[in-house]
Amino acid sequence: MYKRTALILVAAVAGLLALSARADFQPKAEQVVDNVYAIVGPLGQRSAENDGLNANFGFVVTPEGVILIDSGASCLGAEKLAAAIAKVTDKPVRWVVNTGSQDHRWLGNDYFAGKGAEVIALARTAATQAEYAEQHMQGMKRFLGERMQGTTPLPASKTLTGDSATLQLGGETLELAYTDAHFPGDAWVWLPKRGVMFSGDLVYVDRILGVLPWSSVSNGHKAFKALAALQPKYIVPGHGRVCDLAQAQRETGDYYDFLANKVGAAAKEMEPLTATLDRYQDMPQFRHLYNYDDLHRANMSRAFTEFESQ
Numbered sequence: 001m002y003k004r005t006a007l008i009l010v011a012a013v014a015g016l017l018a019l020s021a022r023a024d025f026q027p028k029a030e031q032v033v034d035n036v037y038a039i040v041g042p043l044g045q046r047s048a049e050n051d052g053l054n055a056n057f058g059f060v061v062t063p064e065g066v067i068l069i070d071s072g073a074s075c076l077g078a079e080k081l082a083a084a085i086a087k088v089t090d091k092p093v094r095w096v097v098n099t100g101s102q103d104h105r106w107l108g109n110d111y112f113a114g115k116g117a118e119v120i121a122l123a124r125t126a127a128t129q130a131e132y133a134e135q136h137m138q139g140m141k142r143f144l145g146e147r148m149q150g151t152t153p154l155p156a157s158k159t160l161t162g163d164s165a166t167l168q169l170g171g172e173t174l175e176l177a178y179t180d181a182h183f184p185g186d187a188w189v190w191l192p193k194r195g196v197m198f199s200g201d202l203v204y205v206d207r208i209l210g211v212l213p214w215s216s217v218s219n220g221h222k223a224f225k226a227l228a229a230l231q232p233k234y235i236v237p238g239h240g241r242v243c244d245l246a247q248a249q250r251e252t253g254d255y256y257d258f259l260a261n262k263v264g265a266a267a268k269e270m271e272p273l274t275a276t277l278d279r280y281q282d283m284p285q286f287r288h289l290y291n292y293d294d295l296h297r298a299n300m301s302r303a304f305t306e307f308e309s310q
């Protein structure tokens, strides 16, 4: 009897520990190559436990300061990213470069700007941030509740014109280019000398990519081909673990091929929507990806609508 009570107690304590571990998600930097780091967030939904850090971030340590790529979804999330960076270097964050306008890409901008960082993005990225700010703040409040306190949406203040732009700091070169895949104005950050690609929400691995009402499958399809042509050695995807081009090809590139070449083609041929979705409901090569059951059908449906009107 005694033993059983003790066991129950141990189980309860273990359960509590697991809970508090979850409640205290701390992002951790992992080295990609010398001075280039990725911070890989959990694959699941935004939550108070993860402070909306359910995406990937990255940073480059240069002699002139740190370049942070994407700033998290809230003030508290940004603070956690800053703590992960501080474990690697005591250099300040000089630049924040945003790859997109979705909440977790930029709602932490204000935190870093308050510490003296300059926030940089391509012009259409910044414009989309301003456009979606209110909607994303409301959405994050639903997920994070009180933990959104102190968060002020700050679209990138230094905007770069043109379809691509090159930045240099402390001997590092960053090339930004539009992908326009997940959100309009999404971009990647490519480090040509390092062979490292921060893809933003163009590449998803481990989980299936999401096609939202404002996403573009044909842009994603095109952008992925352009990414592959650069032959990156390492890809820090928008979501999922750091990967090579082969994995990105299998889990994102092939899926874009499928959406454009099968679903898109059926739409252009004016085949019926439901029959098309039924035909491709079961895709064994993508079924292992997290969120497949929740997103695959809706993804196909949105791809169909997009290609139907082309």
Ligand SMILES: [Zn+2]
Pocket (backbone or CB within 6 Å): 055, 102, 104, 201, 238, 239
């Ligand atoms: Zn995302």
